[in-house]
Amino acid sequence: MPQSYYIPDPIQGTIELPQWLINIKDEKVIRRMMFIRQLGLKAYMNFPGAIHTRYSHALGTMGLAGKMLDMLSKKMGNKGKHAIAKNLMDNKNNVMAAGFLHDVAQPPFSHALDFTLKTFTGKSHEELCEDIIRNKIPSEIEDWGITKSSVIQLIAPKTHSHPFLSQIINGPIDSDKLDYLLRDAYHVGLRYSFDLDHFLRSYTVLGEEDELKHCILGLDLTQQAIVTAELFLVIWKSMYDLVYFVEQSRISEKMLEKAFLSCKDESSIRNMFQIDKYAEVNDEIMSEQLKKMESNISQFLAFENPKRLYSAELELELNKKKYKMKPGFFAELEDNPDGLSDQLSLRLAEELKQEKYSLICDIVKSKTPREIYLDNANTKKPEIQLRTKSDIVGALTARNMLKVYVEPTVLKNLNKKHIKYVLKTLVEEERGDD
Amino acid sequence: MIKKSDIMLLIAFFGFYNSKIKGRTRIQKDICILKHRDEIPFNFKFEPNYYGPYSYELADTVDTFVAAGLLEQNITHLSSGDRRYDYALTEEGKELFRKIKKIPDLRDSEMMTRLTTRIKRLRKMSIPEVTDLAKKCSGIPSTI
Numbered sequence: 001m002p003q004s005y006y007i008p009d010p011i012q013g014t015i016e017l018p019q020w021l022i023n024i025k026d027e028k029v030i031r032r033m034m035f036i037r038q039l040g041l042k043a044y045m046n047f048p049g050a051i052h053t054r055y056s057h058a059l060g061t062m063g064l065a066g067k068m069l070d071m072l073s074k075k076m077g078n079k080g081k082h083a084i085a086k087n088l089m090d091n092k093n094n095v096m097a098a099g100f101l102h103d104v105a106q107p108p109f110s111h112a113l114d115f116t117l118k119t120f121t122g123k124s125h126e127e128l129c130e131d132i133i134r135n136k137i138p139s140e141i142e143d144w145g146i147t148k149s150s151v152i153q154l155i156a157p158k159t160h161s162h163p164f165l166s167q168i169i170n171g172p173i174d175s176d177k178l179d180y181l182l183r184d185a186y187h188v189g190l191r192y193s194f195d196l197d198h199f200l201r202s203y204t205v206l207g208e209e210d211e212l213k214h215c216i217l218g219l220d221l222t223q224q225a226i227v228t229a230e231l232f233l234v235i236w237k238s239m240y241d242l243v244y245f246v247e248q249s250r251i252s253e254k255m256l257e258k259a260f261l262s263c264k265d266e267s268s269i270r271n272m273f274q275i276d277k278y279a280e281v282n283d284e285i286m287s288e289q290l291k292k293m294e295s296n297i298s299q300f301l302a303f304e305n306p307k308r309l310y311s312a313e314l315e316l317e318l319n320k321k322k323y324k325m326k327p328g329f330f331a332e333l334e335d336n337p338d339g340l341s342d343q344l345s346l347r348l349a350e351e352l353k354q355e356k357y358s359l360i361c362d363i364v365k366s367k368t369p370r371e372i373y374l375d376n377a378n379t380k381k382p383e384i385q386l387r388t389k390s391d392i393v394g395a396l397t398a399r400n401m402l403k404v405y406v407e408p409t410v411l412k413n414l415n416k417k418h419i420k421y422v423l424k425t426l427v428e429e430e431r432g433d434d
Numbered sequence: 435m436i437k438k439s440d441i442m443l444l445i446a447f448f449g450f451y452n453s454k455i456k457g458r459t460r461i462q463k464d465i466c467i468l469k470h471r472d473e474i475p476f477n478f479k480f481e482p483n484y485y486g487p488y489s490y491e492l493a494d495t496v497d498t499f500v501a502a503g504l505l506e507q508n509i510t511h512l513s514s515g516d517r518r519y520d521y522a523l524t525e526e527g528k529e530l531f532r533k534i535k536k537i538p539d540l541r542d543s544e545m546m547t548r549l550t551t552r553i554k555r556l557r558k559m560s561i562p563e564v565t566d567l568a569k570k571c572s573g574i575p576s577t578i
Contacts, residue, residue, distance in 0.1 A: 163481065214483060370493070383459060387519065397507075
């Protein structure tokens, strides 16, 4: 007889583990998520309460995805859209598995190592997720009607044939975002109040049943849906300003990235990113490995000793009025901002004749919300976007800031105006050759 | 993947449009048609959508242009109570457009001539018309 398994969760309430998860939950690659902190170095710098892990977020995303599927299936059935309702239920295990596994390839220290991972493996954590699901997740999950290829397509950005299913995991109002915003806020100690169940009641699937490949996840055209979505987006925006981009944590994360990049030719570090090893390494193992390095990288480990923390010396808005940026700069800004800031860091130190990475450039991009669509079924309008119904969404504008963090002893020998001048010439350089 | 050529072509699109573009939907559908029907070499990837093809990369790039001061975004309050998002090149955007037009490989190219003539035609079409055309000509294949 199958065993029941319940996990109490501060954000999603009690989560019942599905049978497929009970069977694989003790695998090393799954347990690994219990030893990777959801907010990386932020727990050591600004938010000591943020010691929650990728595992609790994985469970929360899965639980919430299951709730969305149940609610949407019932709602679409009541609307007479039985093919959509059936499709949601037929794919319930796949979507929930995608919710649980979407971060299985997150690097140790979470997003602090995004660029390091890309540099060492040529892949993002979303791309590595495919390798891990194919090679490290036991195939017995397929005994429960889950197919690995479907799970991979649900996680990878926009590759699934039915967008309304993948948008439950990866879309503008997905279960991932809703879980991490509320979970992170709770653990850092920001007491936002947001009623998830109330929001979920506004969810719907937009589109015609005979064209499932064009159906998308959206919201009802009601004042309740509009106001609740506005509240969600304000929380989303504020979490970036108050938590994800908070300065000391951000500087320590960029310093950690430079520690890894400084020893990228050392085989013991590179080996940590080989798939077999990577599927087992966590925050602690990676941290221990770094300390064993022959290269002198201790000066970059500010999360262990905050006295080493670089100081934020310049903060410049990347605006055409101040900088004559070329098209190649915008392409890199859009496509690879971390790579662009690393290039600027290297060039800036070189031009100023300083040690490599004694000055760190960082591009901080604050985004606008992705398009959220409302149901146009009872109107004659061709399409309705949330932003056309809301002044708040229109006010959430993007900004691109270029910051420079400097090692304290280096600063004594440099003039800030000179750093600013050299930086301007680097930003305005011609780049890209396509 | 967004390339330098996408940035130049998108600035050229706003430049040749030569007046404010009314609504974000118009940008999405026009660029989709220019890419898929008129073979203007945009790399922006479009996804199938109930409301017609949509490119997240394009939407993000437009927002980056606004943040960088190349495009001005104005919100018009319509009599229906809705808000419409209008876009036009700023003085800095126009300056960049002038420089792009002078690039030797682009200046007298057949592709740039095609871009200007096709934009003129698109400007005469209504939103439902461009939406319908974008759906027809994109032929976005299902990935499964």
